[in-house]
Amino acid sequence: MVSHAQVTLDRSAVVAPVPRRLFGSFVEHLGRCVYDGLYEPSHPDADADGFRRDVIALVKELGVTTVRYPGGNFVSGYRWEDGIGPRETRPVRRDLAWHSLESNQVGIDEFARWCAATGSELMMAVNLGTRGIAEALDLLEYANQPAGTALSDLRAANGAVEPYDIRMWCLGNEMDGPWQLGHLTAEEYGALAARTASAMKMADKDLELVVCGSSGSAMPTFGEWERVVLERAYDHVDYISCHAYYQERGGDLGSFLASSIDMQFFIDTVTTTADQVKRRRRSSKTIDVSFDEWNIWYLDEHQSLTDVSDTWEFAPHLLEDVYSVADAVVLGNLLITLLGNTDRVTSASLAQLVNVIAPVRTEPGGIAWRQTTFFPFATTSRLARGVVLRPTITCATYETAVYGDAAVVDAVATLDEESGSAAVFLVNRSLTEPIVATIDARSLGVSAIRETAMLHDADPNATNSPADPARVALRPNPSASVEDGLLTVTLPPVSWTAVALTLGD
Ligand code: AHR
Numbered sequence: 001m002v003s004h005a006q007v008t009l010d011r012s013a014v015v016a017p018v019p020r021r022l023f024g025s026f027v028e029h030l031g032r033c034v035y036d037g038l039y040e041p042s043h044p045d046a047d048a049d050g051f052r053r054d055v056i057a058l059v060k061e062l063g064v065t066t067v068r069y070p071g072g073n074f075v076s077g078y079r080w081e082d083g084i085g086p087r088e089t090r091p092v093r094r095d096l097a098w099h100s101l102e103s104n105q106v107g108i109d110e111f112a113r114w115c116a117a118t119g120s121e122l123m124m125a126v127n128l129g130t131r132g133i134a135e136a137l138d139l140l141e142y143a144n145q146p147a148g149t150a151l152s153d154l155r156a157a158n159g160a161v162e163p164y165d166i167r168m169w170c171l172g173n174e175m176d177g178p179w180q181l182g183h184l185t186a187e188e189y190g191a192l193a194a195r196t197a198s199a200m201k202m203a204d205k206d207l208e209l210v211v212c213g214s215s216g217s218a219m220p221t222f223g224e225w226e227r228v229v230l231e232r233a234y235d236h237v238d239y240i241s242c243h244a245y246y247q248e249r250g251g252d253l254g255s256f257l258a259s260s261i262d263m264q265f266f267i268d269t270v271t272t273t274a275d276q277v278k279r280r281r282r283s284s285k286t287i288d289v290s291f292d293e294w295n296i297w298y299l300d301e302h303q304s305l306t307d308v309s310d311t312w313e314f315a316p317h318l319l320e321d322v323y324s325v326a327d328a329v330v331l332g333n334l335l336i337t338l339l340g341n342t343d344r345v346t347s348a349s350l351a352q353l354v355n356v357i358a359p360v361r362t363e364p365g366g367i368a369w370r371q372t373t374f375f376p377f378a379t380t381s382r383l384a385r386g387v388v389l390r391p392t393i394t395c396a397t398y399e400t401a402v403y404g405d406a407a408v409v410d411a412v413a414t415l416d417e418e419s420g421s422a423a424v425f426l427v428n429r430s431l432t433e434p435i436v437a438t439i440d441a442r443s444l445g446v447s448a449i450r451e452t453a454m455l456h457d458a459d460p461n462a463t464n465s466p467a468d469p470a471r472v473a474l475r476p477n478p479s480a481s482v483e484d485g486l487l488t489v490t491l492p493p494v495s496w497t498a499v500a501l502t503l504g505d
Pocket residue numbers: 028071072073074173174215293351352
């Protein structure tokens with residue numbers, strides 16, 4: 001049976017400009033993300049810094065705009081000074097968060113150079129787990145002060161005369177989580193974040209500071225954490241973070257495909273709470289969301305984060321999830337939701353980037369390849385330009401165990417007047433039915449289809465692997481046609497499709 005969906009685009013239904021920081025990612029000193037991932041000095045394709053050129057090329061192709069660094073849970077025990085200066089004198093430390101050894105061969109200076117090589121903006125997190133205001137200020141001085149102070153001169157002596165001018169700073173990581181080193185109550189964290197933020201802004205009032213929100217919408221403190229933290233830190237911060245990971249549980253693909261319903265609930269709850277605090281404080285400032293960890297993560301299949309073994313290894317294989325076509329369809333849908341909320345979500349980071357729950361995988365000494373999730377991210381980052389348009393969607397629903405009724409189709413559009421182009425991103429969440437979507441794009445003055453890209457496979461469990469790295473790839477969607485501004489496209493079951501359009505005569 002073929003079902004139908006009606007999507008109407010209205011050029012005046014603008015959500016917000018597409019914030020380029022929406023296509024950020026995240027690099028943590030965790031498992032083989034940094035070491036034996038983006039950094040492998042013995043690899044035949046390594047550059048002078050030891051960074052793999054093949055990985056840099058894939059990161060560029062992915063269209064990553066900002067990179068959050070160096071954690072994650074790792075940052076809550078990190079001493080940033082360990083990672084500067086001559087490499088041979090850098091100490092080996094235990095990383096308690098991931099029960100690993102840290103060689104410190106990559107630190108802020110190397111990572112800033114890697115960001116420059118990938119064309120991405122560095123977004124830095126400070127340690128508010130085992131450290132505090134003084135160390136955050138020291139790192140800020142080392143990174144951003146032009147010259148003439150102890151730490152800026154030290155940076156210059158370490159090879160970076162020009163400051164890094166890092167704009168976005170995260171005030172710790174997941175401080176609501178009992179697993180976090182130095183975990184705090186909302187009251188304690190709100191007070192510490194406020195003091196740290198206020199001190200950092202005394203150094204540079206234009207910094208963009210992210211206060212920790214909840215580690216997930218299922219946290220017992222969700223909502224109340226945001227309220228209490230913002231009551232204390234509102235005046236000093238610019239963003240509140242959201243973190244969310246999704247997975248298929250118990251073979252319930254239908255619920256998994258509707259995961260973006262939770263992401264929407266998360267964003268709505270956090271922005272409502274932030275706005276209530278704003279009103280109570282009679283503040284003229286609006287706090288935006290930095291969705292700085294989001295992805296698919298088969299967390300249930302991993303060792304519990306607190307279940308540690310006796311071994312301490314450098315760069316162990318951790319969290320190396322292999323992603324399926326269905327996972328990539330969900331990821332594409334999460335991007336649709338992020339785009340649809342860009343009036344408040346102005347920064348986001350796909351967690352993570354290389355090997356660890358990542359779109360890019362590597363073999364030590366061997367190839368680097370694209371996971372299935374690479375494709376919707378890269379295509380959305382490339383095609384989503386201009387402003388986001390909120391579509392009106394009429395379609396069937398299906399019942400899910402987790403979310404109740406869910407629409408079978410989700411979609412969002414972007415319009416770029418400057419280049420005379422538009423793009424529509426759609427998912428079909430049905431497990432069995434193809435859907436013919438009619439997209440009324442007459443108000444945009446659409447004249448032709450420029451490109452289609454579809455992620456679908458007869459086997460939704462298909463994956464890429466080192467043996468078959470291109471088993472899953474994007475294909476055109478040949479069903480797409482446009483006539484008099486009406487676009488028709490057939491969406492196969494469990495699929496993600498992007499259609500790029502040309503405007504004008
Ligand atoms: O991204 C993996 C981990 O997930 C991060 O270290 C932490 O912030 C979150 O719990």
